[in-house]
Structure formats: C-alpha cells, structure tokens
Amino acid sequence: MNFLLNTGRTIAQGSTVERKNSTKYREEASAVSMNPVDMFELMVEQGDRVRVKSGAGEVVMWVRQDPGLVRGKVFVCLGPYANHLVGPETHGTGMPDFKSTPVSIEPTDDPVPSVAMLMRECGGVPYED
Amino acid sequence: MKIEDVVCPFCGCLCDDLVVEVEGTKVVNVENGCTLANEKFMGDHRLNAPIRRAGEGWEEVSYNEAIEETAAILLDADRPLLYGWSGTFGEAQSVGVHLAELLGAVIDNTSTVCHGPSIMAIQEVGHPGCTLGQVKNRADVVVYWAANPIEAHPRHMSRYTTFCDGFFVKSAFRERKVIVVDVRETDSSQVADEFVKVNPGGDYAVLSALRAIVRGKRDLIPLSVEGVSREQLFRVADLCMSAKFGAIFFGVGLTMAQGKYKNIRNAIELTEELNRHTKFTISPMRGHWNVYGSNEVFTWITGYPYAVDFARGIAFYNPGETTSVDVLRRGECDACLVVASDPGAHFPRACAEHLAHIPTVQIDPHVNATTHLSRIQIPVAVTGIDAEGTAYRMDGVPIRTRRLFFGNYPDDLEVLEKIYRIVREARG
Numbered sequence: 001m002n003f004l005l006n007t008g009r010t011i012a013q014g015s016t017v018e019r020k021n022s023t024k025y026r027e028e029a030s031a032v033s034m035n036p037v038d039m040f041e042l043m044v045e046q047g048d049r050v051r052v053k054s055g056a057g058e059v060v061m062w063v064r065q066d067p068g069l070v071r072g073k074v075f076v077c078l079g080p081y082a083n084h085l086v087g088p089e090t091h092g093t094g095m096p097d098f099k100s101t102p103v104s105i106e107p108t109d110d111p112v113p114s115v116a117m118l119m120r121e122c123g124g125v126p127y128e129d
Numbered sequence: 130m131k132i133e134d135v136v137c138p139f140c141g142c143l144c145d146d147l148v149v150e151v152e153g154t155k156v157v158n159v160e161n162g163c164t165l166a167n168e169k170f171m172g173d174h175r176l177n178a179p180i181r182r183a184g185e186g187w188e189e190v191s192y193n194e195a196i197e198e199t200a201a202i203l204l205d206a207d208r209p210l211l212y213g214w215s216g217t218f219g220e221a222q223s224v225g226v227h228l229a230e231l232l233g234a235v236i237d238n239t240s241t242v243c244h245g246p247s248i249m250a251i252q253e254v255g256h257p258g259c260t261l262g263q264v265k266n267r268a269d270v271v272v273y274w275a276a277n278p279i280e281a282h283p284r285h286m287s288r289y290t291t292f293c294d295g296f297f298v299k300s301a302f303r304e305r306k307v308i309v310v311d312v313r314e315t316d317s318s319q320v321a322d323e324f325v326k327v328n329p330g331g332d333y334a335v336l337s338a339l340r341a342i343v344r345g346k347r348d349l350i351p352l353s354v355e356g357v358s359r360e361q362l363f364r365v366a367d368l369c370m371s372a373k374f375g376a377i378f379f380g381v382g383l384t385m386a387q388g389k390y391k392n393i394r395n396a397i398e399l400t401e402e403l404n405r406h407t408k409f410t411i412s413p414m415r416g417h418w419n420v421y422g423s424n425e426v427f428t429w430i431t432g433y434p435y436a437v438d439f440a441r442g443i444a445f446y447n448p449g450e451t452t453s454v455d456v457l458r459r460g461e462c463d464a465c466l467v468v469a470s471d472p473g474a475h476f477p478r479a480c481a482e483h484l485a486h487i488p489t490v491q492i493d494p495h496v497n498a499t500t501h502l503s504r505i506q507i508p509v510a511v512t513g514i515d516a517e518g519t520a521y522r523m524d525g526v527p528i529r530t531r532r533l534f535f536g537n538y539p540d541d542l543e544v545l546e547k548i549y550r551i552v553r554e555a556r557g
Contacts, residue, residue, distance in 0.1 A: 004329055006312065008382065009281040009416075014139070015168045018495045020474060022174075029474075057478050068314030073329065075313065080474045080481075080498045088479040091389065093249065094241050094436060094452025096477050098385040099312075100329055119473055119501035123485030127187050127506075129176065129496045 001042055003034075003074045005054070005085060005101040013077040020080075020115050021129055029079035030059075030112045032105070033066035038074075044107050051108040052076075054085040054101050059118070060110045074103070080118050136530045137166040138216075138513030140282050141415030141523030154534050156514065163283035169513075175494045175538075176508035195507045196544060199466065200551035202488045202504070203232055206464035208440065212453050215239040215417035216469030216493075218518025218530060221541035222419075222426040225468060226437075228549045231556055233439045235462065237453040238423035239416070239470050240435040246384040247413045248424065248434050249448055250393035257400050259376070259410045260524045261288075266295035267408075270372035272308045274396060275332060275382025276414045279316040282523075285414070290376070291320060297373075306368055310335070311382060323365060330387040331355025335362070336395040342366040343402040370406045377411040384413075415523035417470075418513075422521035457483045467491040468541065473498030492544055509541050516540035 016025035032052060034042075044050060046065045051058060052074075059081050069075060076082040078098070086101050116126035135147040149170055150158035156170045179195035180187045190198075203209050211229050214222050215238050222238075229236035240248060264271070271290045278285040286292055294301045309321035310332075318324040327335050331354070338354040341347075343366055350359050369375050377400060383392040396411060403409035415421050424434035431437045433446035436453070449455060453472065456462050457480035464487055473481050474497060485502040492507045493499070500506050510516035515536035521527050 006329065008277065011164055011280045011283065014165045014281070018172055019174045020497045073313070078475060083474065083476060083481070084478045086477045088454055088458035088477040090449055090452065090454055092449035093389040094245050094448040094454060095385055095389050096242070096454055099382060100387060115498050116501050119481065119498055122478060122481040122502065124501035125182055125185055125187070127180065127496060127500050
C-alpha cells in the first residue's frame with residue numbers, strides 16, 4: 001500500500017536522543033504510526049513489523065496505531081529510520097522533504113535493525129557503548 | 130548541593146528557573162524541568178574517552194592524539210565541511226567560524242534542516258517578532274502553526290502562553306484563545322480552542338485564504354481550502370482580528386513541507402495583514418537550545434546566519450548550494466567536522482553514506498548515529514552541566530548557561546582552540 005510519510009519530534013524521541021544505541025531510542029525511532037483502518041487493510045496489528053520503501057531506500061519498522069492520523073498518511077519520529085527513506089533533494093532550499101516522502105508499506109517478518117546496523121548499511125563501523 | 134536558576138540546555142525555550150541538586154560530579158535531582166530536561170540532567174551516558182576507528186573496530190586514544198589527527202584531517206582536505214554547532218555555546222561557535230575561514234571550509238549549523246527556510250523568508254520580508262515576555266504578558270490569541278509544543282518544547286505553553294498568567298492576561302486559561310494548525314492531531318491540538326486540520330502541503334493555500342479574508346475578500350474564498358472549511362477560516366480570521374495582541378509560533382511543519390520558505394513568507398505576510406487591524410507577531414519555534422546563537426555568531430562574523438562557504442577566501446552564502454545536505458549529496462566535501470549535533474541520524478541516508486565515505490570527526494559528549502560513521506570522536510563536557518557559555522533563547526534573548534560542577538572533560542571551546550592553533554600554525 002502507498003502512503004505519504006511525515007516526520008517530526010516526539011517526547012520519547014527527545015528523552016532518549018542522547019542514548020541512540022539504547023533499546024528505548026530504537027523502539028521510538030523505528031515506530032511507524034498509522035491509521036487503524038489502514039492497518040486493517042494491510043492486515044497488520046500494533047507491534048507487527050513492516051517493510052517501508054521509498055525512492056531513497058527501505059527499512060523495517062514496527063507498526064503503532066494512531067487514530068489521529070488520516071488514512072494514507074504515516075508518521076515516523078525524526079531519526080535514522082525515517083531518514084533511511086527521505087531523499088536528499090532540497091529543491092534549491094537546503095531542506096529535504098522531511099514532511100512528504102511517498103512510501104510503500106508491506107508486512108514482513110524481518111527484524112527491525114539497530115541504529116548501529118543502519119549506519120553500517122551506510123558504510124559505517126558500529127560502536128557499541 | 131542545590132543550585133537555583135539553572136538554565137536547561139535542551140530546547141529553544143532555554144528555561145532558566147530549574148533547581149538542580151548535585152552531589153560531587155553527579156546530578157541527583159531536577160525541579161521545575163520537563164521530561165526532556167530531567168533526561169538531559171539526570172542522563173549519564175557519556176563517551177568515556179576519545180575513540181578512533183581501527184579497521185572494523187574502535188580503539189581509545191588520548192585527547193592530544195585525537196586533536197592532532199583531527200587537525201591533520203582538516204588540513205589535508207580540499208573542501209572540508211564544519212557542521213553542527215547548535216548544541217554548543219557561542220564562544221565555541223565563534224572559534225568554529227574562525228577555523229572555517231582559515232581552512233576555506235563550508236560551515237553550517239543545524240538551521241539548515243530546521244528553520245533555515247524561515248531565515249530565508251525573513252531575509253525576503255523581515256521578521257515582525259517579539260520576546261516571549263511580551264507574549265506572556267500581552268497575547269490574548271496564540272497560534273501554533275505546524276508545531277507541537279507539548280512534545281517538542283514541553284514548557285512553552287506553561288511558561289509563556291496557554292497556561293501562564295501575564296501582566297495584562299490575568300487568567301490565561303480563560304482569556305487566551307489558542308489556535309493550533311496542523312496536518313495531524315497531536316497533544317497540542319487537543320488543548321486548542323480551535324484546531325485547524327490542513328491537508329499535507331496545504332499550508333500555503335490556507336495562509337493565502339486567511340490573508341484574503343483579513344483583506345476583506347471573503348467572497349473569494351471557496352467552500353473548502355485544503356481540507357479547511359470556509360466557516361472555520363472565517364472564524365479563525367475573526368478570532369485573530371479581534372485580538373488585542375496576537376502571537377503566531379510556527380514549527381518545522383512549515384519549513385519542511387512543500388513550499389518551504391515560501392510558506393514562511395506567506396505566514397509573515399499574514400502577520401503583516403493582521404497588523405492593519407491589531408498587533409500581531411510571528412516567531413519560529415527554534416529546536417536546539419542554542420541554534421539561534423549559532424545564527425547570531427555566524428552572522429556577526431561572516432554576515433550570514435548559516436551555510437557559509439569560505440572557499441573563495443570570502444564569506445559566500447547560497448542556500449541550496451552551500452547548505453550541508455546539498456554539499457554532502459553532491460559528494461563534494463572530502464572531510465567533515467561535526468560539532469554538537471547528529472547528522473547521521475538527522476540527514477537523509479545519502480548524506481550519511483558520504484559522511485561514512487570521507488574522514489568524519491565528531492566532537493560530542495555522547496555516542497550517537499554519527500559516531501558509527503566517524504573516524505574519530507572526541508567527548509567533551511556538556512554545556513549547562515559541566516561547561517558554561519552563552520546561548521540564545523528562541524526569541525533572541527542571550528542567556529548564560531551555568532556550570533554545575535567541574536568534571537573531567539574539556540569543553541568544546543578548549544578542544545576547538547587546540548585544533549585552531551595547530552591549523553593556524555600549519556597555514557601560517
């Protein structure tokens with residue numbers, strides 16, 4: 001199914017922002033919030049894993065129900081998971097399209113990667129603290 | 130020991146009324162702080178010593194070694210990028226700008242992926258802003274546009290707007306009207322007197338419709354504008370025009386959405402239209418505690434607030450070209466110094482890939498996503514806890530952060546000055 005990805009701050013993201021290797025940060029940053037009717041159509045439940053793909057990349061996240069979102073729109077807090085999907089085009093403004101990335105979402109059994117693993121995909125070397 | 134009037138170094142609110150209890154080199158209690166402040170002060174998850182990538186692993190190195198190697202990386206680069214700066218204090222930012230000039234580098238701060246477009250709009254049409262004290266004491270209508278203060282600036286509403294009584298607003302909760310405009314329901318929209326739900330990307334059209342109404346052109350407005358009914362638009366415009374003093378606060382929901390800086394320009398021009406009827410101001414909800422300071426410091430020294438390119442020997446500024454995301458996505462920079470921010474987490478993947486490809490050095494107290502992309506990380510003291518310096522609140526008021534205890538880490542200024550001295554010596 002196709003969706004429009006929005007990103008932004010959450011209090012849980014802010015609370016764990018200085019512990020990016022932690023499970024708490026991973027849980028918050030890798031949650032994709034979705035309207036319950038969309039979840040029904042995708043045949044996924046709260047906590048299920050999904051593969052989210054965009055023109056820039058793809059990443060596995062877990063589903064969080066949010067009735068405040070309109071259908072067709074999903075929300076991920078700002079961070080490395082969301083940014084695995086956001087393209088680098090800035091339209092001459094310096095600012096990427098953090099609020100409006102078209103994505104497709106499908107259920108998966110694959111695990112949600114850690115932040116370190118995401119950075120390894122980018123060419124980095126994980127540092128475990 | 131209890132320390133009063135402590136300044137919180139987390140968000141742009143820069144709350145200066147915290148009471149922090151310290152035992153030795155540990156914070157044991159925080160009063161008056163929000164969840165974010167409590168985590169910031171009580172959190173104790175710092176990197177212990179400088180680290181350097183060694184093959185597929187990491188090794189600890191001394192500060193001197195890490196600093197000398199950082200200087201060598203920067204000296205060896207043809208087009209270094211110095212990025213971040215919003216999470217450190219003004220004195221350190223100043224050394225960063227001088228270092229960039231010496232290196233002929235691009236220097237950019239986190240505004241570039243935050244309120245950079247707001248600055249571009251302000252450069253076009255000006256900024257009818259005011260201090261938060263004015264809002265607290267006078268505003269009877271407050272608009273949060275594309276912002277979610279309860280999650281991003283948790284005490285903004287209780288210190289300055291919705292829940293805070295002021296000199297001319299004796300009972301804020303009853304007398305202040307709060308309008309929230311957003312593309313989704315949030316905790317902030319739930320406390321609003323009027324929640325305006327806009328279609329994603331529809332802000333520009335809604336702002337234009339409100340401008341038309343304020344100009345007296347109600348007959349031009351269609352039944353619905355980007356998901357907002359004509360009746361609600363009329364109601365919001367009437368509420369704004371009948372205010373004695375109105376304040377618009379906008380978030381990155383406007384700067385990052387389609388239209389980018391043109392959205393902000395339209396919002397500023399709506400403010401201008403409203404000033405034909407009453408007093409209205411508009412201000413960005415700045416994110417990092419000292420991102421405003423980075424704009425101030427960059428501007429004093431270079432004339433430009435962010436995205437400054439010294440490659441020509443003079444300061445050059447052209448958002449879209451000299452902004453970090455563009456420099457990285459073009460694969461242009463051949464070394465990067467990251468100070469007090471985390472582009473690995475907050476830049477698009479393509480930029481993170483380039484950071485991993487080139488020698489990247491990070492100066493930051495904590496392990497973050499950029500750590501994994503770096504070659505070297507140098508841990509420093511946390512400003513506002515074991516370092517002190519000047520910061521600028523989101524309304525441009527400078528506030529000096531305080532050192533609560535002397536720890537074992539050098540601060541950003543000390544590390545940057547050492548790098549600067551080595552570079553200056555090498556460059557003559």
